[in-house]
Amino acid sequence: MPFERGKETSANSPLRFSTRRGALLSTMANIRIVIADDHAVVREGLTSVLRGLAPDISVVGVAQNWTEAVTAVDEHTPDLALLDVRMPGMLAVEGVGTLRSRHPELRIVLISAFECDEDIYGVVRAGADGFLMKTSPRYEINACIRTVLEGKRWLPPGPAEKLLRGAQGPELTPRQTQILQLVAGGKSNKEVGSELGITEGTVKVQLNQIYRKLGATNRTDATTKGLQRGLVRQKKYGE
Numbered sequence: 001m002p003f004e005r006g007k008e009t010s011a012n013s014p015l016r017f018s019t020r021r022g023a024l025l026s027t028m029a030n031i032r033i034v035i036a037d038d039h040a041v042v043r044e045g046l047t048s049v050l051r052g053l054a055p056d057i058s059v060v061g062v063a064q065n066w067t068e069a070v071t072a073v074d075e076h077t078p079d080l081a082l083l084d085v086r087m088p089g090m091l092a093v094e095g096v097g098t099l100r101s102r103h104p105e106l107r108i109v110l111i112s113a114f115e116c117d118e119d120i121y122g123v124v125r126a127g128a129d130g131f132l133m134k135t136s137p138r139y140e141i142n143a144c145i146r147t148v149l150e151g152k153r154w155l156p157p158g159p160a161e162k163l164l165r166g167a168q169g170p171e172l173t174p175r176q177t178q179i180l181q182l183v184a185g186g187k188s189n190k191e192v193g194s195e196l197g198i199t200e201g202t203v204k205v206q207l208n209q210i211y212r213k214l215g216a217t218n219r220t221d222a223t224t225k226g227l228q229r230g231l232v233r234q235k236k237y238g239e
Contacts, residue, residue: 031145034061034076036069037084037111042134046082046111053142066095073099073106080107080145082132085123091181093122100127107148111136120155121229125171130154170213172231179206181232184223 033050037043047059061072066089073081081099085092096108109130110123120131129148132141133156144154172180175196182192189203196203207222214229216222226232 031057031080031149032060032076032078033057033080033082033145034063034069034072034078035059035082036063036065036072036087038064038087039084040064042084049138049141050082053138053145057145065089066092066098069095070098070102073103077103078106079149080109082109082111085110085112085120085131091122093126096123096126096128109144109148109154122231124153124155131156172210172213176206176210176213177231179203180210180222180226183207183219184226184232 035043035046035050037046043062043064047062050057050059060078061076063069063072065087066083068089069081069083069087083092083095087095089095090098092110096110099106099108107130108128109132110120110128111132111134112120113134124131130144130153132144132154136144147154178196179192182195187195189200189207193200193203207219210222211217214222214225216225223232
């Protein structure tokens with residue numbers, strides 16, 4: 001995927017990836033944003049930062065999980081959604097995919113406390129436009145917002161490098177990704193088949209294809225490689 005480095009000359013400057021989607025007008029009269037995070041203090045902090053960032057930025061909706069985030073975007077049709085990568089309700093890749101299918105022109109920026117979050121590959125493939133750290137300074141948040149609204153992707157160096165590594169190799173089908181996620185959660189072939197409504201034999205066939213595509217030798221190896229590529233993640237307790 002082609003990319004261009006921003007004006008900053010530091011080795012730690014973010015990488016700005018060009019996309020095929022048409023760029024929005026760079027000078028928007030008002031940038032409407034929906035934010036979502038499952039921690040109240042983060043929601044309040046983001047709202048305060050965004051409202052004080054620039055006069056053309058406004059927060060039009062706030063949510064505390066993926067389900068509420070989708071509802072808020074449906075209701076307010078914002079220009080951009082700023083979303084915690086790990087929230088209750090669904091996996092980030094599912095949430096991003098849902099938003100992208102329902103709102104093709106929406107710009108989606110994920111935020112995380114971890115620079116190399118294992119979700120980064122999956123969410124970018126699902127349609128996310130940017131990725132920010134929760135420790136990002138105000139000027140970087142502002143630059144990210146304006147960059148993605150111009151039709152480019154914004155990724156810090158760590159996640160950008162991981163994305164490029166993950167882009168190598170055959171892509172799993174949606175069904176194979178489902179199976180790998182369940183296997184990563186410790187389910188047996190029989191349990192996977194029961195949950196997905198397919199036979200145990202079909203699960204075995206799909207697993208062998210997953211092993212081949214990931215270059216894995218067994219379930220543990222496939223899970224590890226899936227996590228490294230951001231195809232699956234280990235759910236936190238209570239999710």
